[in-house]
Amino acid sequence: MRTRVAPSPTGAPHIGTAYIALFNYAFAKHHGGQFILRIEDTDQTRSTAASEQAILDALRWIGIPWDEGPDRGGAHAPYRQSARTDIYLEHVRKLTESGAAYPCFCTAARLAELRRSQAGTDNSGYDGCCATLDPAQAARRAAAGEPHVVRLRIPTDGECVMQDRLRGAIRIPWHKVDHQVLLKSDGYPTYHLANVVDDHLMGISHVIRGEEWLSSLPKHLLLYQAFQWQAPEFVHLPLLRNPDKSKLSKRRNPTSILYYQRAGFLPEALINYLGLLAYSFPDGREEFTLAQLAENFDIDRVSLGGPIFDLQKLRNFNGRYLRGLPPAELWHRLQDWLLRDEVWQQIVPLAQPRLSQMTDLVPQAAFLFADRLDYAPDQLIKTAPGGDAAALARLLKTAQWEMEKLPEWDNAAVRDLFNRLATVENLKLKQLMPPFYVAVTGAPVGLPAFDAMVQLGRDMTLRRLQYALETLETGGVALKGRQLKEFTAAYQAAYGSPA
């Protein structure tokens, strides 16, 4: 048995990645198999090396080990898709030669127009315009360098019958399946192609992934068939949800593993809690280790209802683990977290100019060791530039989006960000910063703002801005629904798309 987790290195390491990894690991290890980590960086515009590193670090921190991966190699290396383009090209060639796939020369403009014309109708997806091109002629155009993609040819009628381990047989009419792009015009494969090729080549026996992939399964099955490969078994796990039941997103919840690390959660508590969502032991046991989960794991006991990620219960479990530690061990954990020399060596120089007694140090630095800060809505609102609380909410949102886009998180980057923000918003830095200062430190005065954010780290800073937005909501200032939608458009016009 071989399973894998295949995260895309775009943005912060997602808690959902850990959740999927956990079940893949538990299943593989229960059966004495291997668990593989593969990086799916086929989106050249969004993938970053920093994000890949963060994913590896986060998975390592949470304690789910992989047998093969980009950092340690393995019999099926490389484990980074951007290093496997030759393999995909070769496979795409086979598909076009057999007619299972075809070149498509449609422009982005035509596709956009097509989508517009389909709005509100029963139809969606590519209209098959290039599917009927003469293969020889199309091949000549492609060879001549005409920009094109390669699409998967879908049967025109009948239905696809697929098997999901947890749901049984699922039927989807073929005419509802899109002629998926397999090879982009930049020469990189899409997820669908790379994923199938790699899963086969890497000997993956069970594909355990999020439910969001269920509707693409027909395409994947068709690819296995076109290559004449034995398809693996598929297991679609329920998606983690926000309290409002929508797919877990950073809009309403912290989704970065780095946030949980910084906020003082223990990896074993996080794993335990994640395992509790969608899985239950036959004996009703709720506290368990990764090894115990793997030992007892029975994939057929996975439940299908989309579980709401409940921070309250996570906190409760984290508390149990924390309180159960021998004091000496707890002290080690606290040191691993933030109570170590190198952290204080950064903080002390920042606090020094503001000291009159040594007792001033810890209170001034306390915000660095907290999660949610306690301040009243008014404390924040009174710092709003021009006294406009609604505008302040938009400012906080803008800052969040801009922070997410930052390639580096250091003093210069943060300073540049706020200077840019001040310029675009036509504010003096002095007017702009006070509310951010309250949001980040919970007080109107203290350590320098940019240093405070750098010390706090990006994920916790982002979280603090979120808390500020929530505080504004309790103060009657909400940025959501239609207003948020309109503001998002305005933001994009002024700053470009969010990350």
Place this chain on the structure above:
RNA sequence: GCGCCCAUCGUCUAUCGGUCAGGACACCAGGUUUUCAUCCUGGGAAGAGGAGUUCGACUCUCCUUGGGCGUGCCA
């Protein structure tokens, strides 16, 4: 709009045709504790609705409703 998936306390879940529908988080009450927290005890709290199958349905089937995902040269 269309396709697919899902449906037990507020939340996470147990139950695989016969249970007073169990546990955990949260909440409420009481107790232990110099405070607080911990801890202990107790309490309220659920099978979305409607048909069917069956001696008997939370459990099987169908419909309705609700929720989710998908509908990208993103994964």
